[in-house]
Structure formats: C-alpha cells, structure tokens
Amino acid sequence: MSGEPILCCSGLGKRYGRRTWALRDCDLELPRGGIVGLVGANGAGKSTLLHLAIGLLRPTEGSVRMFGEPLRVDQADGLARIGFVAQDHPLYRRFTVADLLHFGRSTNRRFDLAGARDRLDGIGITLERRASTLSGGQQAQIALTLALAKRPRLLVLDEPVASLDPLARRDFLRTLVDAVAGSVAGDDLTVVLSSHVVAELERVCDHLVLLDEGRVRLAGAIDDLLAEHRVLVGPRADDLDTMDGVIAASHGQRHSNMLVRLPGPTSPHPRWESHPVGLEELVLAYLGEGRNRPCSG
Amino acid sequence: MLWLTWRQHRVEMISALVLLAALAIPLVITGLALHAEYQSSGVAECVAGGGGGGCAALVDAFLERHTEWGNRFVWVSFLPALAGVFIGAPLFAREFETGTWCLAVTQGVTRTRWLTAKITLVGGGVVGVAGLCAVLFTWWRTPLDEIGGRMRTAAFVVAAPSLMAVTLFAFALGVLAGALLRRTIPAMVATLVTYVTVRITTEESLRPHYRTPLSRTTDPTTNAGTEQLPATDWTVNDGWVDSTGHHLTDAEKTDLLHTIYKGRSTPPDDLVDNYLATHGMRHYTEYHPDSSFWTFQTIEAALFLGTAVALFVGAAWLVRRRIT
Numbered sequence: 001m002s003g004e005p006i007l008c009c010s011g012l013g014k015r016y017g018r019r020t021w022a023l024r025d026c027d028l029e030l031p032r033g034g035i036v037g038l039v040g041a042n043g044a045g046k047s048t049l050l051h052l053a054i055g056l057l058r059p060t061e062g063s064v065r066m067f068g069e070p071l072r073v074d075q076a077d078g079l080a081r082i083g084f085v086a087q088d089h090p091l092y093r094r095f096t097v098a099d100l101l102h103f104g105r106s107t108n109r110r111f112d113l114a115g116a117r118d119r120l121d122g123i124g125i126t127l128e129r130r131a132s133t134l135s136g137g138q139q140a141q142i143a144l145t146l147a148l149a150k151r152p153r154l155l156v157l158d159e160p161v162a163s164l165d166p167l168a169r170r171d172f173l174r175t176l177v178d179a180v181a182g183s184v185a186g187d188d189l190t191v192v193l194s195s196h197v198v199a200e201l202e203r204v205c206d207h208l209v210l211l212d213e214g215r216v217r218l219a220g221a222i223d224d225l226l227a228e229h230r231v232l233v234g235p236r237a238d239d240l241d242t243m244d245g246v247i248a249a250s251h252g253q254r255h256s257n258m259l260v261r262l263p264g265p266t267s268p269h270p271r272w273e274s275h276p277v278g279l280e281e282l283v284l285a286y287l288g289e290g291r292n293r294p295c296s297g
Numbered sequence: 298m299l300w301l302t303w304r305q306h307r308v309e310m311i312s313a314l315v316l317l318a319a320l321a322i323p324l325v326i327t328g329l330a331l332h333a334e335y336q337s338s339g340v341a342e343c344v345a346g347g348g349g350g351g352c353a354a355l356v357d358a359f360l361e362r363h364t365e366w367g368n369r370f371v372w373v374s375f376l377p378a379l380a381g382v383f384i385g386a387p388l389f390a391r392e393f394e395t396g397t398w399c400l401a402v403t404q405g406v407t408r409t410r411w412l413t414a415k416i417t418l419v420g421g422g423v424v425g426v427a428g429l430c431a432v433l434f435t436w437w438r439t440p441l442d443e444i445g446g447r448m449r450t451a452a453f454v455v456a457a458p459s460l461m462a463v464t465l466f467a468f469a470l471g472v473l474a475g476a477l478l479r480r481t482i483p484a485m486v487a488t489l490v491t492y493v494t495v496r497i498t499t500e501e502s503l504r505p506h507y508r509t510p511l512s513r514t515t516d517p518t519t520n521a522g523t524e525q526l527p528a529t530d531w532t533v534n535d536g537w538v539d540s541t542g543h544h545l546t547d548a549e550k551t552d553l554l555h556t557i558y559k560g561r562s563t564p565p566d567d568l569v570d571n572y573l574a575t576h577g578m579r580h581y582t583e584y585h586p587d588s589s590f591w592t593f594q595t596i597e598a599a600l601f602l603g604t605a606v607a608l609f610v611g612a613a614w615l616v617r618r619r620i621t
Contacts, residue, residue, distance in 0.1 A: 054403065056620060076405050084403040090396035092305065099304055106300045107404035143400075150404070 004068040005029040006154055006190045007053055011062035014048050022048040023214045026062065030190065030207065035180055037201035037222075038194040039283055040211035046194040047087065049211065050156050053192065054082045066154065080110060083152030087159045089143035091131040097142060098127040104146045116149040123171065137168025141175065148179050155179075157193040161200060173204050202279045210286055217286050222279065229282055232258050232272040248285040259285040298406060298414035306419055309384050313426045316379075321433055328437040331363060335440035344443050356444060367441040370434055370451040373460070374500065377467035378492045380423045385471020386484040388415060389616055393479035402620055412613050420468055420609075427464035431457035446529030446587040450500060458594040462601035467492050469608035476615040499597075505533040507596045510583040514538055517573040517580055529587035540577035 012026040023045040030036055040046050051057040052064055055073030064071045072078035091100060097120065105111045120127070125138055134142070140160060147155055157176075161169040176191060183189035195201055201208070208225060210218040218225065229247070236256045249258040259277060277285075303310075335341050340359045343352035392398040402408050434455035435442075442452045453459060470491055474484040510533050537545045537553075545553070557572045573579070585593070 056399065056402070073402075074407055074409070076407060079403065079405050079407065082403060084399060086396050086399035088396060090400055092397055092400070093395065094308075095304065103301055103304070104404065107298065107401075107406045109405050146400075147403075 004032075006032045006066060007192075008065045008068070009049075009053070009062065010065075012049075012052060012059050012064060013061040014045075014052060014057060015060040021214050023052070023211075026214075026216050028209060028216055028219060030192065030209075032190055033180075033183075033188045034190060034206035035176065035204050036190065036192045036207040036209060037205035038192060038209045038211065039196065039198055039201065040194075041287060042196065044211040045214040046211055047158055048214075050158050050192065050194055054084050054154070054156050056084070076109060080108070080150065081153045083147035083150050083155040085140075085143045085147050085155075085157045085160055088163055089140045089160065091139055091143060093132040094130065096128055096130050097125060097134075100131060100142060100146060101127070101149075104149055108150050110151055112149045112151060116145050119145050119148075119175070123175075135168070137164050137171065140164060140168065140172055144172065144175055151187070151189075153187075153189065155189060155191045157191065159194055159196075161195065161197070169200065173200065177204055198280045198283045208279070208283075210283060212287060225282065226277060226279065229259060229261055229277045231275040231277050231281070232260055233275065234272040248288055298410060299418065301401075302414055302418040306384070306422070309419075310422055313380075313384075313423075317426060317429055317433075320430070324433055324437050327366075331437065331440055335359070340440070340444070360441075360444065363441060364445075367438055368451050370438060370455050373430070373434060374450075374454040374463070374496055375493070376430065377427065377460070377464040378489055378496075380427070380464050381467030381469075381471035381488040381492050382485045384419060384423055385468040386475045386488045387481045388419060388472050388475055389612070390475030390479055390481040390484040393475075393619075394481055398620060408617060408620060412616055416472060416609055416613070420465060423468045424461050424465050427461045428457055431455055431460040434460075444528060446531060447590045448529075448531030448585055448587055448593065453504075453590075453593070453597075454500075456590075456594055458598035459601075462598035462605070463496070466495075466601040466605040466608070469605040469612070470495075473608045473612040473615070476612040476619075479619075503600075504593070504597065505585075507593050508585065508589060510534065510585055512581060512583050514579045514581045517570040517578070527586075530584040531587075532582055532584045534583040536581060537573065537578050538581045544581065545578075 007028070007030040009026050009028040012028070013021060013024045015021045026049065038046050038049065048057065052059055053071075055064070055071050055078070066078075066081060073082070092103070095103065101113060101116055104116070105113050117127070120142065123138075123141055125134070125141065131139060131142065140163075144157075144160070147157075160176075161172055164172060176193075180189050180191055193201075193205075202222070205222060208218070208220065208222050209216060220228075233255055236251055236254050238251065238256075245260045245263065247259045247261060249256060251257075259282070338355060338359060339352075340355055343356055389398075392401065401411055406414075435452075435457065438452055438455065445452070447453060447456065454463075467488070471484065471488040474487040474491070475481070478484045478487060537550060539545065554569070557569055561568075
C-alpha cells in the first residue's frame with residue numbers, strides 16, 4: 001500500500017453542454033489497495049467521476065493520472081489496467097455465459113479464464129445459460145467476474161448493488177472483498193465503487209470519498225474520518241453555525257447537537273458531552289450541510 | 298474482435314444467407330428455363346445477327362412472355378435498405394441503448410480497433426452478400442439484357458458494382474443514424490426514409506445525367522418516332538424539335554396538337570407527321586447507348602462508395618466523441 005497513488009485527479013472538471021458542470025475542481029488521491037466508497041446524492045457527479053477515472057469520458061479541464069502517468073485508454077496497456085462494471089451491469093443479452101467468457105478471453109491479452117469459470121461454478125451459474133435468462137444478481141456476478149478476470153489494477157463499479165436484492169447484494173460484495181483480499185502484493189487490486197446506500201459501504205470500504213454538487217466534500221480513510229469527527233451535545237447555543245470545524249448543528253429547546261471535525265487529538269470544552277459518530281450520520285451531516293450552505297454563507 | 302463480431306452478427310448473417318437462398322431457388326429454376334428457351338427458340342441467334350426473317354416476331358413473343366418478370370427486378374433497388382435498417386442501424390444504436398458499449402470498450406481492445414472492426418467486418422459481410430445477389434440477378438437477366446441492353450433500370454440496378462456500392466451506402470447510412478440517434482428504432486426509421494429518398498432521387502434525377510445523352514433527330518415522314526432505334530439504347534427523353542433547333546416543351550406540344558386536330562373528328566393517320574414535315578419539324582431522341590454501361594456503373598459505384606466512406610467517417614467521429 002505504498003508508492004504512487006493509483007489514481008490522482010487534479011483540477012478535474014466535466015461540463016455538459018454550455019454551463020452544466022457535473023464535476024468541478026476535483027482534487028483527489030486514492031491510495032493503492034483496498035476498497036474506496038464513493039458516496040453522494042443522485043446527481044452529485046459520482047458516475048461522471050467514475051467515467052472520467054477510467055477514460056470513458058474526456059475531462060473538460062484538469063487531468064487524471066494512474067500510477068503517476070496520464071491515463072492511456074487508447075492503448076492496450078492502459079486498458080489492461082482498468083476494469084469497469086457499468087450501472088445495471090450490462091451484458092450482451094443473447095450471449096450464453098460461455099460466450100461471455102469467450103468474449104472476455106478474445107478481447108483481452110490477459111484473461112483468467114479458469115479462475116472465472118471456478119468463480120461462476122462456485123456460485124452455481126452454469127455456462128450454457130443465456131445471459132437474458134439469469135437473475136439480476138447473477139448478471140451482476142458475471143459482469144464482476146468478467147471485470148476481475150482481466151486482473152485489473154483499478155476496478156471501477158458504478159452503483160453495482162443499487163438494483164440488487166439484499167441477498168444478492170451480500171453475495172456480490174463478498175465476491176468483491178474476497179477478490180481484493182486475494183490480490184497479491186505488487187499486483188494489488190484497488191476497487192472504487194459508488195453507492196447511495198451508506199450502510200453497505202461501511203462494511204466493505206476502507207476509504208470514503210463524498211461528493212456533493214460536483215465537488216469533493218470529504219475524502220479519507222474511514223477509520224481516520226470517524227476518529228476525527230465527534231458529536232457534541234451541550235446547552236443550547238445559536239451561534240454554532242459560524243464556528244470553525246462545525247459541520248452541522250441542530251438545536252432542541254435546551255440543547256444543541258453538533259458534528260465537529262477536530263483539528264487534532266484535542267478534547268472539546270468540558271461543557272460539551274462528546275460522542276463518537278457513525279458513518280451514515282457523518283455522511284448525512286456533510287450532505288445536509290452542503291444543502292444549507294447558501295443560507296449560512 | 299473477429300469472434301465477437303461474428304457472435305454478435307451471426308443471426309443477421311445467417312438470415313441474409315437464408316434470404317439469398319430463398320431468392321436463389323426460384324430464380325435458378327426459372328432462370329435455367331429462360332436460358333434454355335432463349336437458345337432453343339432461336340431468339341439468341343436473332344440477337345446475334347443471324348436468323349433471317351421472322352426474327353422480329355420471335356423476339357417480340359419472347360419479350361412478351363418474360364419482360365414483365367424481368368422488370369420486377371427494379372424492386373431490387375430497395376433490397377439494400379434491409380442492410381441499412383436491420384444491420385447498419387443497430388450496429389452502434391443497440392450498444393448505446395443496452396449500455397454494452399461500456400463493456401466492449403473497457404476490455405483490452407482500443408476504441409479505434411473496436412469501431413473499425415465492427416464497421417469493416419460487418420460491412421464486408423453485407424457487401425459480400427450483395428455481390429452474390431448481383432451475380433444471381435444478372436445471370437437470370439442475361440437473355441433479356443442481350444435483347445434490351447443493360448442500361449434500363451431493372452438491369453442496371455442489379456449489376457454488381459452498383460448493387461454492392463449502394464448496399465454499402467445503405468449500411469453506412471444505418472451506422473451513421475445509429476451513432477447519431479443512439480436508439481435502434483428511430484435509427485431504423487431514419488435510415489429507411491433517407492435511403493428511399495436518396496434512391497428515388499438517384500433513379501429519377503441523377504442517373505440520366507451522369508453523361509450528356511446522345512441525340513438523334515429523325516425525319517417524321519420516313520422514320521416515325523423511336524420505333525426504329527436500336528433496342529439496346531436507353532431513351533431518357535424524346536419529343537419534337539422545330540427548324541430553329543428548339544425542343545418543344547410539353548405545353549407547346551399540346552398547343553400544336555390542338556391546332557393540328559382542330560375541327561377534325563376523324564383525322565387521317567399521317568396527319569401529325571405530315572404537319573410536322575411541312576413545318577420543318579422533326580422527332581428527336583436523347584439516349585444513352587449500351588456501350589456507356591460500364592462508365593455509368595463506375596460513376597454510380599464511385600458516387601455511392603464515396604458517400605459511404607464519408608458516412609462511416611462521420612459515424613466514427615460521432616461514436617468517438619461520445620466515448621472519448
């Protein structure tokens with residue numbers, strides 16, 4: 001987990017049409033290895049960022065670098081490093097599972113056919129089935145298997161579990177976690193997946209990136225983020241919103257609740273009662289704060 | 298890419314070959330009979346220049362029996378629309394519609410290779426099938442063409458250069474429509490409408506002018522109309538010309554006919570021709586001789602091939618703009 005960051009975005013922006021910016025001023029560094037969760041409301045720019053990260057979109061401004069080099073998807077070498085599963089995990093519906101594996105093998109220089117067969121066999125998907133006859137969960141598993149069999153260094157998944165039922169979600173994420181754990185050092189796999197269901201990410205992700213209205217609001221290792229933030233409860237005070245480090249505040253009749261980001265290993269004033277924060281709470285606080293910004297600013 | 302392209306388009310390819318076989322079986326059976334009759338009835342000898350008296354009647358009888366079927370080949374001009382609508386239009390539209398383009402371009406194949414492989418392999422297959430159709434249709438028509446020339450629409454549109462080029466054009470049109478609209482059904486409709494418009498325009502307004510037609514004027518009293526012209530010529534225009542060399546318009550011709558027929562309930566047969574002769578007017582015919590056939594084929598093929606290449610470039614640009 002050292003060396004060049006797997007992905008480095010600087011000043012990245014994408015504009016659709018004349019003035020709609022889907023993403024703007026995005027500076028982001030993702031460390032190698034592990035699973036990165038990308039969260040944000042619908043329309044926050046998650047898909048745009050993911051598509052830019054693997055060269056499916058060309059940035060309007062800024063740049064994307066992988067291992068310190070510009071992303072080259074016009075070359076087979078650049079393509080071999082990335083894996084992608086698009087939203088709703090599209091497959092050629094008239095292909096059988098065996099056809100899809102053949103497709104993967106014939107369009108990639110490196111393709112772990114045996115591993116892919118084993119994985120599908122392990123989850124009970126037979127090769128003769130036609131893709132269109134499989135359940136959504138099975139199709140997602142096939143799309144993931146195809147992407148993993150390329151042995152990419154960066155695997156990008158756009159809302160992979162949004163359309164799956166809870167059981168299929170669990171299976172899908174388990175496959176993913178196993179794949180990351182099974183990747184060997186020096187050839188390690190980094191996964192970036194987007195979701196608007198935070199509870200899922202908490203279980204599988206090591207790293208979190210929070211997008212809001214086309215900008216990165218928060219990024220870091222989940223453990224660090226949780227350690228840095230505290231929920232403080234104390235007597236009601238109405239001037240909290242303007243204080244440094246206060247992310248969100250809510251007021252009862254006598255008490256005020258606020259989420260703060262502590263600058264370091266400092267303790268808050270003793271009149272405040274300090275509690276740890278959950279990931280979901282943290283994400284919602286940042287998203288809510290984003291909404292209110294024009295009023296408070 | 299070879300395997301993927303084959304796997305994605307094998308249903309279309311097999312359907313095309315089944316269609317070809319469905320056309321070939323009746324055409325081979327009737328064609329063999331036609332060729333046999335052409336030889337045995339003596340018509341072939343007449344056309345070759347021998348045969349002597351009674352040839353006109355023989356040839357007429359032969360044409361009487363077979364021209365109607367032969368003329369149905371004009372419908373072949375719409376056959377390429379199938380390639381455009383069912384193979385060209387979905388080529389990229391379906392990938393965009395189902396999102397599978399994301400799957401395709403994130404494998405190890407570069408976008409440029411993906412694009413060019415799809416266009417060239419599928420386009421090549423389509424042109425190949427068109428070539429087989431052309432051979433079949435042209436062979437069937439050979440006796441009729443030896444009598445009537447290859448310039449007439451039914452013969453011209455089934456010739457290999459024209460049919461293959463037009464088929465590639467129709468395919469390219471579909472590819473472009475699909476890349477532009479990114480939806481299969483609208484792309485199919487747009488392809489069909491554009492193709493039919495272009496095809497009819499070509500037949501009606503373009504092909505007669507590939508070259509300046511030859512012109513022949515004939516004396517009305519000794520040589521009435523176009524009847525004595527070689528049967529292999531393709532007449533594109535005919536009418537009356539006055540002594541100053543002016544070609545009479547339809548309105549002028551109608552006025553003149555009114556003048557000639559004025560007050561006569563039972564006019565004599567040669568009334569019009571006599572009138573024309575005494576007023577210094579003659580018949581004229583503008584035509585393209587059968588010897589222009591290959592020039593015309595080359596022009597038409599070049600025209601459609603050039604357009605097809607431009608459409609492919611446009612489609613590739615559109616797809617690349619969408620997926621970087």
